[in-house]
Amino acid sequence: MRITELLRKSSIALQVNVQSKEETIDYLVDLISQSGIIPDKEEYKQGILLRESLGTTAIGDEIAIPHAQLDSIKAPGIAAITVKNGVDYDAPDGQNVKLCFIIAAPKTGDNLHLQALAxxxxxLMNPSFKESLLRAKTTEEFLQIINEAESQRDMLDMQPEGKKSYRVLAVTACPTGIAHTFMAAESLTQAGEEMGYLLKAETNGADGAKNVLTAEEIEKADGIIIAADKNVEMARFDGKPVLVTSVTQGIQKPKELIQKVIDKKVPVYHHEGEKTVETEGGESIGRQMYKALMNGVSHMLPFVIGGGILIALAFLLDDYSIDPSNFGKNTPIAAYLKTIGEQAFGMMLPVLAGYIAMSIADRPGLAVGFIGGIVAKMGCTFANPAGGDVNSGFLGALLAGFIGGCIVLILKKLCSRLPKALEGIKPMLIYPVAGIFLVAVVTTLINPFVGAINTGLSNVLSSMGGTSKILLGIVVAGMQSTDMGGPINKASYVFATSQLAEGNFYIMAAVMAGGMIPPLAIALSTTLFKNRWTKEERESGLVNYIMGLSFISEGAIPFAAKDPLRVIPSCIIGSATAGGLSMAFNCTLRAPHGGIFVLPTIGNPLMYALAIFIGALVGCLVLSFLKKPLPENVEK
Incomplete structure (x- = not known):
């Protein structure tokens, strides 16, 4: 498939006037929507904004390529604009953007269109090609420039490569695998040619790995550059110099990266996970710990959500009058659901600890962290190895994960001087045996102390009543709207999840209510106070009803990005109101998810729905008061 099959004259606009990044995105979304390939313009725009939240799609050199890949997109397409005076697009090189291509890609099996996008x-990495497009006077000329350049590129690609020996290899990958992956590969390849070094770049794009590096090429190369913003397969590079950096650095600083490899300033990579891989712009210890925690939480949640909802359904379908002491297992269907749910839910702590340890120490850390989580869950002590005396719970498993990962790192360091002949026994014998034993000992040692903290916290929460309980609901629910998916939001959610394991279901209900408020408050405001919003914002507000009822707080992000000083405080007040009322009404939630899907599993559901409605209304009224009516011409 050719580029000119995806880009039509009607999807090109030259010398447009836009004043901001947001206005540029709106213009491009409108332009590509005219082609008829976007069934839901707002959903597509949200996809574009989500990609921008991962990092600007401005690549420098006056170019930006916003893009999104969605199931709902009917067919691939491209739209393009040139900007008359340039626009600030948060480009990494600080230059205003003058050339923008927006890409719409479906998630289909053939992925032929991705070849054209690549x-x-x-x-676009060719400066003369870019300058020719910026000078184009008509859409016909713009298309002709692309057609000629594409034809020349096709002819080059058809030429046989022959037997080549590459001094430097590269692997490039970005989160979506559409544009930046291929731009980094091209940038590195061109830089290699200019410097006189043959370079081959493997692209891990949306349609899989292309131009894959062979074992022979890896063996002969001086070193490998990994320019990627997502995980790539690393085992094949064991024993080779490897430089890990971001895909943006691959685009912007290719010569600098290549020179480091040539100058042998790149450390050797060992697949077991020793910290010898150089990373451009290295992460802080706090950031690494946060990523490890989130890795554990993300792997834990399917067990918690699946198990929690099955347990809640068991109570919903059971007959309390048969045997109140056995409620949840009185009927066969309820007993089955509760048993399976409890088994799934019981995996929460080992999985959390296992994947935290794996994030720290790679694959050898998984089993070690997993066992540490089990020891914490059992509450083992040296006085009672069988467990049951203490309850170290979520906090104990979290610590066991970090301890297990660190233990494996220490073992790797100690084993690094073993003879090569013993290399094979490290991952199969030394790490699991010594690691599991040591993490069990350390976790058993700290269990009584962690258990005391955990029990104390649970007792405090259980004893809360009246004002203190409502205040807790206000705080944890308000945190949901503070950064809408960021660290503060996640801290609130993780705390509520940890309390599920302790049998405290009030906090999860308050947190879920708080997370639903931001999109609902905005949706109500756009409906009840139309003169505060533009036509496009009112249309987006309708979608936020669905997002709010589905517990998708991110629906509020575009509104918060445009007007944070009014939107965020309003949402916090609304969420805090809903959380406080949820606590006051003694609402409970056994499943770590929100939205109308779990309403039947909520304790006191009618009052819970009322708490959410009042919270959304309060948020709506505060927001509508803070926003002033728009001039009539802007409103329409």
Whole structure:
């Protein structure tokens, strides 16, 4: 598939006037929507904004390529604009953007269109190609420039490569795998040619790995550059110099990266996970710990959500009058659901600890962290190895994960001087045996102390009543709206999840209510106070009803990004109101998820729905008061 099959004359606009990044995105979304390939313009725009939240799609050199890949997109397409005076697009090099291509890609099996998108990305790395497009006077000329450049590129690609020996290899990958992956590959390849070093770049794009590095090429290369913002397969590079950096650095600083490899300033990579891989712009210890925690939480949640909802359904379908002491297992269907749910839910702590340890120490850390989580869950002590005396719970498993990961790192360091002949026994014998034993000993040692903290916290929460309980609901629910998916939001959610394991279901209900408020408050405001919002914002507000009822707080992000000083405080007040009322009404939630899907599993559901409605209304009224009516011409 060719670029010119995806880009039509009607999807090109030259010398447009836009004043901001947001206005540029709106213009491009409108332009590509005219082609008829976007069934839901707002959903597509949200996809574009989500990609921007991962990092700007401005790549420098006056170019930006916003893009999104969605199931709902009917067919691939491209739209393009040139900007008359340039626009600030948060480009990494600080330059205003003058050339923008927006990409819409479906998630289909053939992915033939991705070849054209990859070709466009590589062509844009040629400065003369970009300048020709900026000078184009008509859409016909714009298309002709692309057609000629694409034809020349196709001819080059058809030429046989022959037997080549590469001094430097590269692997490139970005989160979506559409544009930046191929631009980094092209940038590194061109820089290698200019410096006189043959370079081959493997692209891990949306349609899989292309131009894959062979074992022979890896063996002969001086070193490998990993320019990626997501995980790539690393075992094949064991024993080779490897430089790990971001895909943006691959685009912007290719010569600098290549020179480091040539100058042998890149450390050797060992697949077991020793910290010898150089990372451009290295992460702080706090950031690494946060990523490890989130890795554990993300792997834990399917067990918690699946198990929690099954347990809640068991109570919903059981007959309390049969035997109140056995409620949840009185009927066969309820007993089955509760048993399976409890088994799934019981995996929460080992999985959390296992994947935290794996994030720290790679694969050898998984089993060690997993056992540490089990020891914490059992509450083992040296006085009673069988467990049951203490309850170290979520906090104990969290610590066991970090301890297990660190233990494996220490073992790797100690084993690094073993003879090569013993290399094979490290992952199969030394790490699991010594690691599991040591993490069990350390976790058993700290269990009584962690258990005391955990029990004390649970007792405090259980004893809360009246004002203190409502205040807790206000705080944890308000945190949900503070950064809408960021660290504060996640801290509130993780705390509520930890309390599920302790049998405290009030906090999860308050947190879920708080998370639903931001999109609902905005939706109500756009409906009840139309003169505060533009036509496009009112249309987006309708979608936020669905997002709020589905517990998708991110629906409020575009509104918060445009007007944070009014939107965020309003949402916090609304969420805090809902959380406080949820606590006051003694609402409970056994499943770590929100939205109308779990309403039947909520304790006191009618009052819970009322708490959410009042919270959304309060948020709506505060927001509508803070926002002033728009001039009539802007409103329409």
């Amino acid at each position: 070709k466009l990305s590589t062509l």
